[in-house]
Amino acid sequence: MEFFLVTLLNSLSYGLLLFMLSSGLTLIFSMMGVLNFAHASFYMLGAYFAYQTSVYLGFWPALVVAPALVAVLGALTERYGLRTVHKYGHVAELLFTFGLAYIIEELVHLIWGRAPVPYRIPEILDFSAFSVFSTKYPAYRVFMMLVSVGMLGGLFLLLTRTRIGLIIQASLTHPDTVEALGHNVPRVFMGVFAGGAALAGLAGVIGGNAFVTEPGMAVSVGTIVFVVVVFGGMGSLAGAFVASLIIGAVQTFSVAFDVSLLTLFAKLGFTPDPQSAWMELWKVTIAQAAPVLPYVLMVAMLIVRPKGLMGTREG
């Protein structure tokens, strides 16, 4: 029970972090039709910028400075990159962001090196918030959840209650009409792209020190975010939310299960031949299989429901 509660909390904070990433990705995708391959790279840059800022100014300024810097980079990417390749079609746009992700990773290698950087949790948050039975739960995890929930609440209000939000929603479906009404759609696109990047950057600020800030983080998180988006259904924010929590839970819980097919066979009273070539497969525990599970879930979803959980478009 204790283990379950702690893991549940961990999976929740991780799932919310995933949603901060997948929501930005989904917004950009449904609005511009562009799958931003560099989205997780913005997450990584957020973490590195936060690390660098915290070296000079401390953690709290970094919480604002890093996402702002990432937003500027996002705006520049849209203005001088995507808008140029837009006329060549979606494949070119996707390839552009793919190339960008590649370059960002190399630049990170160049500037900060290949080893993880010591980006740490600020001391003021380095205590235990409460105890679950005998386990002390770290305050920083609670802080992460608060930031993500606050951020997403803000995003929701922005989209539903403000003029800009309404324009964004309208240009999701009817860009031409919105432009005809005198709104500058390219600028809205740039704003959305920058906003999505800032969200990813913020996720990097709070995720980078909870996990590890290293050059491989973009790739490892990026593919999971893609799985989330495909699983939840492309272009659906609600789907991305549910999928983020599910995938987050699967990843967090599976690590803890030391059960294999062999255990199951034993329960069923069946002992496979130890010399069998399949023995290696039977012996794999859920914990060992943890890295594969999100992808297996994705493939299973695609077979059962190609649109994804709540998707509206079919590819």
Place this chain on the structure above:
Amino acid sequence: MAASLELRQVRKSFGKTAIINGVDLAIERGERHAVIGPNGAGKSTLFNLISGRFPLSTGNILLNGQDITGLAPQEINRRGLSRSFQITNIFPKLSVFENLRCAVLWSQGYRYSFWHRVGGLKDVRARADELVERIGLKRRRDTLAGVLSYAEQRALEIGVTIAGGAEVILLDEPTAGMSNTETEDAVALIRAVSEGKTLVMVEHDMSVVFGLADRISVLVYGQVIATGTPAEIRGNKAVQEAYLGVEADTAEGAH
């Protein structure tokens, strides 16, 4: 003998909005049939239902007496029903000849073959070249379809539609957006290629409709309010009120 194409109580709703509201229609073999109606009456949706692009909500569609309801577009096409599109829908980066060749391949039985050399298939080449000539694009044979003029693309659209030799041909506004001379050419082409076949077309240009069609159906708000010969339709009070009265003015204004 069964009708060439028969619709039985066909309905289609998008969400709560009913677009096609119980259409019954029987089109005889060799007939040229026009479907007319005001904008938003559901004409294009009807074509999308018949050709398998959208699933029906309820009802049945029969092709030569066989039920084709719920079949995929390619399966319907293989049974001898082919359609064109209102918005030109061709292969822009392939040449005119290759567009037609792609449309011919299945009907000649080559399926997904990766062991035939397409250049060596005399039957396919002959048929595709015959089509190039028939739609009047011989001079443009090796031009990419994407850079043809609008009228040429419309002709190619018809060419791609008839290439497989379908018995039932659906044309969706084949003359839309054309000048008068272009329309005359298009009508001559349609008349020629539909010889001996069953033709169903949606058309706004009344001179084309009354010049080509053996019978006409009038679709209003997703229902067929009248079906008959051009003379009958012209004389039909309900049609005049619901449709021709309004449209005839605008049609004349356009001339």
Place this chain on the structure above:
Amino acid sequence: MADPVVEAVARAVRNAPASGAEPGLMHWRRAMVWAAVAAVLIAAPQVFNQGFAVSMLSQMGIAIIFALSYNMLLGQTGMLSFGHAVYFGLGAFFAAHALNAIGAGSLHWPVSLLPLVGAAAGLAFGLVFGYVTTKHSGTPFAMISLGIAEMVAACSLMFPSFFGGEGGISTDRVVGDKVMGVDFGPGVQVYYLIAAWCFVCMILMFALTQTPLGRMANAVRDNPERVKFVGYNPTRIRFLMLALAGMFAGIAGALEVINFELITAERLGTAASGTVLLMAFIGGVGHFYGPIIGAILITFLQSALSNYTQAWLLYFGLFFLVMILFAPGGIASLVTLHKPAVQTRLLGRLALPYAGAAVAGAVLLAGLIMAVEMFYHYETKREQVGAVMSLFGQQFDTTATGPWLMAVALLVVGGVLLRLAARPIGAAWTEIAAAVNRGQGN
């Protein structure tokens, strides 16, 4: 650069009727091209006969097969895959185990036909994964292909006895019976085996583009919706193309095993998939021969650049971005673009403007290289070897302001010069476009 002009020329070219060569003449020309390719393949190791050169040629041959198989997806069917290395890698692992079985005497199979094992594995996995992925197209397909690639990569760590863990599976190609004095010991024998397979695969893949399936794949790339209404199922076409592309990738993987006698799980990862995408794209996905150029160029750059600089991956990425932004059709499309200049005999008009742009580009590139290399030295090597580095035969102190200012100056000057150089290029193209239009008027 001068975009509108270039586009106008391209349009003029497209409008012009294609050279209506006689079918007989075309066959003759095609046969000549293949004969020339064969001659190059045979002569290459005689000209470049040092050990490392032969080894590089072998790698190029493998890369050509792999890149062409990738282009069956991207260029011919319009499927952007981020996981094509899966089929290469799985083909390679099955081939490695087969080769070990041959060595152990439990399998009787000539080493020269080992690629058939890779082909079978690539095809089998192509059929399995293709079934799941090809129901989708466009962006969802791209994402799913990445997911499948990650899944396979993650699996490779779970099953060390098949994938060999970190160290991979090593093997020995000098096994089985010697056939006519050939045992694939020397590198040049391996090269000729690879060259032979490369030649056969090139012909087969080209032939595929000329079949009903190949042609319909182009139609699916252009307009999958319309394909349904001419009787074909676009999903089935994507599925078959993916399975066949997987088969050719498997052949390349098996040749890799013979060449290196080692295969690691890295070769089926997403980075390897990215590299083959890079090859096909930079070479040009719109032309059959594009990926061949890309495979040769990238393989060469990989081994050449990685000897000189640790930042080579960064240069690679920048090269890729510049290509996407300014020449999305790849090198092959740049070649095609100049056809009208050749036809109107105005290619010479471009020489001087191009030379100007080349100088400007060289200045810009020098500035970029200087900045990157100095930065790299400052960050990673300063503490071990001191602040001074040598570049272009010069000594630079990476802690002094002077060299940095110089790098920035080169970048700025190069950029300005490139802008200036664009104008005469535009003028020359306008002239060519006019000449093309005049020619058409006749």
